[in-house]
Amino acid sequence: MAFNSYWLISSPDPFYGSGFEFNRFVVDHLGNVYVHQHNTLTNGPGFAKHDSNGNCIWTSEFSSNLVYYDSQTVNMFIDGLGFLYAFFMRSTTPFEVILLKIDGSDGTLVWQKAYQY
DSSP: OOOOOSOOOOSSOSTTSTTEEEEEEEEOTTOOEEEEEEETTTTEEEEEEEOTTSOEEEEEEOOOSSOOTTOEEEEEEEOTTSEEEEEEEEOSSSOEEEEEEEETTTOOEEEEEEEEO
């Protein structure tokens, strides 16, 4: 299978600089790319939206009372209204699932929840 690169983001982009680890991305029906990275310096999740040409539309980083430092991104998806959902899990005792809902138009956090099992 051949792979064609249409655009590429590389450092020193301020959002993707020191302390960020790439985790997941998802593409919406318009070709916008939503990227999740974990900030190892602040232990918070970071998100960015790029248009189909690779131009950055917004970046968001959330400080939180929820702990992300040992979390793994399980999945992300975009609903029909343009909201981005991110699911994290922590292999702790008790097991924890963290959910975020983000407004895809501007990157603001709508809500966050944590559930322990």
